[in-house]
Amino acid sequence: MAFPLQRGITPPEISFLAEMEMVTIVPRQRLEGLELLGGPVEPLVPPRRTTVPLWLASLLKRQRRANILPPPWLHPESLSLILDIETQHQDYQHAFSPPPPLPGQPRLRDRGRKPNARPRYTPEGQRYYPTPPFLPQNVAQDQSFDNGEPPTLPFHWLEVGTMLLDVASDDVVDPDQTRRLLKELREVRSAKIRSGVDVLDVAAVAGGGVALTGVGAMEIGEGRGFIGGVVDGLRRIGASKEQARREQLAAAANGEYDATQDYDDDMEF
Structure with missing residues (x-):
């Protein structure tokens, strides 16, 4: 193989x-x-x-x-x-x-x-x-x-x-x-x-790019896996959060979910 x-x-x-x-x-x-x-x-x-x-x-x-x-x-x-x-x-x-x-x-x-x-x-x-x-x-x-x-x-x-x-x-x-x-x-x-993880987080959420002005060829080649993996992981996390938010909004619109329900249940417990 x-x-x-x-x-x-x-x-x-x-x-x-x-x-x-x-x-x-x-x-x-x-x-x-x-x-x-x-x-x-x-x-x-x-x-x-x-x-x-x-x-x-x-x-x-x-x-x-x-x-x-x-x-x-x-x-x-x-x-x-x-x-x-x-x-x-x-x-x-x-x-x-x-x-x-x-x-x-x-x-x-x-x-x-x-x-x-x-x-x-x-x-x-x-x-x-x-x-x-x-x-x-x-x-x-x-x-x-x-x-x-x-x-x-x-x-x-x-x-x-x-x-x-x-x-x-x-x-x-x-x-x-x-x-x-x-x-x-x-x-x-x-x-x-x-240390540019914060910039990668913003770029993954906002859909922008990361400035690599002045970075050498070998530095790009060695950091490609790290940068690409971080951006892909942040993009998946952002997509899952967005999907969960849409499901909550859809459930609330259909009357299946009350925003205060979880809070009331915690108080009763």
Whole structure:
């Protein structure tokens, strides 16, 4: 008998998708270019930086043919700032730190402007809007924190950080502290997801949604079962209460039930 498939995408599948994230490497030897499904890879000429998918960067790192440059958010200083935002900032006590802006979306300092996403086009001329993992959110030269903006966590922050620490820990600044900060961030954000039962209760009764802005892919995958189970359970409880209320109203309308009957019976007893 085959076991039923898990609802939604599984954590191993999320990690597999995260391997398509683009990272920056410094090749240690000359290699020819490659034609991949995601697009061509330029020839590797040391010491010129090159952007390649994470799976290819991991392979070259294991073969000692390249070094991986960690993204700016994976530095201990950046992770400490993000952890402070998650734990000490009043606006994010029950919310998550803001994600990096999408192409054409205004940054934090320009949030007063209207977003204007910039589409891209395929070789056939079809328009599309790129989303993770097809956004350069983990390349070394993508983000700069010198402009006064706080660091942000990309959509696949947990998967990319874990893979880089496993494969290229010698390329990461202070890997022990970075690993500890990633663990603390994961625990803090997981606690926020678990503490959102009140919001789930309101969403289940009112029929609204739950804001998950800033939540990563792995966090959604791990919390999908918990969130879905809580919402389904609250929806069943709400439906049973509503059905019982309708039955009482129908019985009272037919003269079969008196609202004061139970109270009188308790007094006599």
